[in-house]
Amino acid sequence: MNPERRGESYDVIVVGAGPAGSTTAREAASRGLKVLLIDRSLEIGVPDKCGEFIPSLEEMRRLAPKAERLEELFDPPGWCILNRTRRVRFNFPGDVEVSIPLKGVVVERKLYDKYLAVEAARAGAELMPNAKAIAPTSSGVLIKHYGKTIEIQAKVVVAADGTYSPTARRGGLPVPRDPYDYAVGYQHEMADVDQDPATIEMYFGERYAPGAYAWIIPKGRDIANIGVGARTPYMKPGLSVRDYFRRFVERHPKASEMLGKAESTAVKVGFIPVSGPLRRTYGDDIIAVGDAAGQTIPSVGGGVPTALICGRIAGWALAQHLLEGKPLKVYEDEWRRQLGETLENSLKIRRMGDLLLASDRRFNLAVKMGWVDEETIMKGVLCRIDSKIRLIEGTLLRVLRR
Numbered sequence: 001m002n003p004e005r006r007g008e009s010y011d012v013i014v015v016g017a018g019p020a021g022s023t024t025a026r027e028a029a030s031r032g033l034k035v036l037l038i039d040r041s042l043e044i045g046v047p048d049k050c051g052e053f054i055p056s057l058e059e060m061r062r063l064a065p066k067a068e069r070l071e072e073l074f075d076p077p078g079w080c081i082l083n084r085t086r087r088v089r090f091n092f093p094g095d096v097e098v099s100i101p102l103k104g105v106v107v108e109r110k111l112y113d114k115y116l117a118v119e120a121a122r123a124g125a126e127l128m129p130n131a132k133a134i135a136p137t138s139s140g141v142l143i144k145h146y147g148k149t150i151e152i153q154a155k156v157v158v159a160a161d162g163t164y165s166p167t168a169r170r171g172g173l174p175v176p177r178d179p180y181d182y183a184v185g186y187q188h189e190m191a192d193v194d195q196d197p198a199t200i201e202m203y204f205g206e207r208y209a210p211g212a213y214a215w216i217i218p219k220g221r222d223i224a225n226i227g228v229g230a231r232t233p234y235m236k237p238g239l240s241v242r243d244y245f246r247r248f249v250e251r252h253p254k255a256s257e258m259l260g261k262a263e264s265t266a267v268k269v270g271f272i273p274v275s276g277p278l279r280r281t282y283g284d285d286i287i288a289v290g291d292a293a294g295q296t297i298p299s300v301g302g303g304v305p306t307a308l309i310c311g312r313i314a315g316w317a318l319a320q321h322l323l324e325g326k327p328l329k330v331y332e333d334e335w336r337r338q339l340g341e342t343l344e345n346s347l348k349i350r351r352m353g354d355l356l357l358a359s360d361r362r363f364n365l366a367v368k369m370g371w372v373d374e375e376t377i378m379k380g381v382l383c384r385i386d387s388k389i390r391l392i393e394g395t396l397l398r399v400l401r402r
Ligand SMILES: Cc1cc2nc3c(=O)[nH]c(=O)nc-3n(C[C@H](O)[C@H](O)[C@H](O)COP(=O)(O)OP(=O)(O)OC[C@H]3O[C@@H](n4cnc5c(N)ncnc54)[C@H](O)[C@@H]3O)c2cc1C
Pocket: 015, 016, 017, 018, 019, 020, 021, 038, 039, 040, 041, 045, 049, 050, 051, 052, 053, 054, 131, 132, 133, 134, 160, 161, 162, 163, 185, 186, 187, 227, 268, 269, 270, 271, 272, 289, 290, 291, 292, 296, 301, 302, 303, 304, 305, 307
C-alpha cells in the first residue's frame, strides 16, 4: 500500500503510537475495526524518553492481581531486551539502604515501541508517522501531515498522545494541570558505569530528587540510564531538574562513585503523570489511554505496563462500542475493575512518600519508628495496603495535623 495515501474515514483514529496507542490499535484491529494509528514522529519510537525498565510477568501478576491474560502482554521479544535485573536497592537519606528482590527486563524502547507498532500493523491497523494531531473535531481529527492540514473522519478518537495529552484536553476530558501532579524526568544514557548489572538503584531525598527519586537502571554490563525525577513545587527556587541531575552525578556519595568515569551517549527529558488516573477517561466519541489518561503507577512513575494493560482493554471496549452498541463507559468500567485498586493504592503510597520524604529529618524519624524495612518497602512497591501501612498513614496524618 502507498504509505502516503490514506483513507478518509475510519472506525477509530489512535493518536500516538507509544505502548498505549499501539496496543489499543492492535487489539481494535484484531477485532475487525478499521483503525488508523498516527504519530507525530518521523520514526515511531524515536525519540524515546524512558528508564526502559519493565517488571517481569511474575512481578506483574503480584502488582496487578486482577489484570487478566498478562502473559500475552509481558513477553517482549528477545531482540528488544538489553538486560535482565533481579533486585532493586532503595538508597535513602542518612545512608539507609533496603534491597528487595524484583525481577524485570530493561528494553531498548526505540525497538520495543517499533515492535508494538509493527504488531498493530500485522493485526490490520494502518500506520501513519509524521502525522501530528492538532485537535479532535466533531467527526474525527485535524491532522498536520507533510505540511498540509487535513481532517480524517473517525467514529471514535483515542487520545494516546502521552502526558498532558492535548487530544484528551481538547476532546473535553479532565486532564489535571496542577504541578504537584507531574514529575519531570531528566535522564542520560551513560557508558562506563561501575555497577552491578542485575541491580536497579533508586535514590531518595530532598537534596537530590525532591518530590520523586533518582535512578540508575543498568542496560548492560557498564551501560545505564541515569535519571533524576523531581516535582517543581518541591524544588528549591532557582534550581532546575538539570541542576539536581548534576548534583546527583557529581556529589551523591554512592552514585558519584559509580559514575566517576561514565560518559553520556544520550539525553532524554520528559514529564510523568503521578496524579492517578483522570476522573473520567471517556467522552462522547473519545477515550484516553496510557499517560494521556494518567494511568501511570503514581508511586514509581512507571507507565509502560499500565499502558499495555489499558491499551488492550481500550481495543476490546472500542469493539464492544462500535460492533455491539455498548456505551464507551465499558472501557472505564473494565480498566478500573482490572487495575483500579492497584492505581488507587499506589496513589496513597505516593502521598505517604510525599509526607515522609518532604524533609530528610522527617524521613529519619520514620527510620527510628521502624517503618523502613524490606517488608514495608516490598508492600509499597506491590501497592499493597495492609494494617501496618494504614497505621503508618494514620500516624503520619496525626503528627502532621499537630
Ligand atoms: C525520564 C523518564 C523515565 C521513565 N522510565 C520508565 C520506566 O523505566 N518504566 C516505565 O514503565 N515507565 C517509565 N516512564 C514512563 C513511560 O515512559 C510512560 O508511562 C509510557 O511511555 C507511556 O506510554 P504512552 O503510550 O501512554 O505514551 P508515550 O510513550 O509518551 O507515547 C505517546 C506517543 O504520542 C505521540 N504524540 C504526542 N503528541 C502527538 C500528536 N499531537 N499527534 C500525534 N502523535 C503524538 C508521541 O510521539 C509518542 O509516540 C518514564 C518516563 C520518563 C519521562
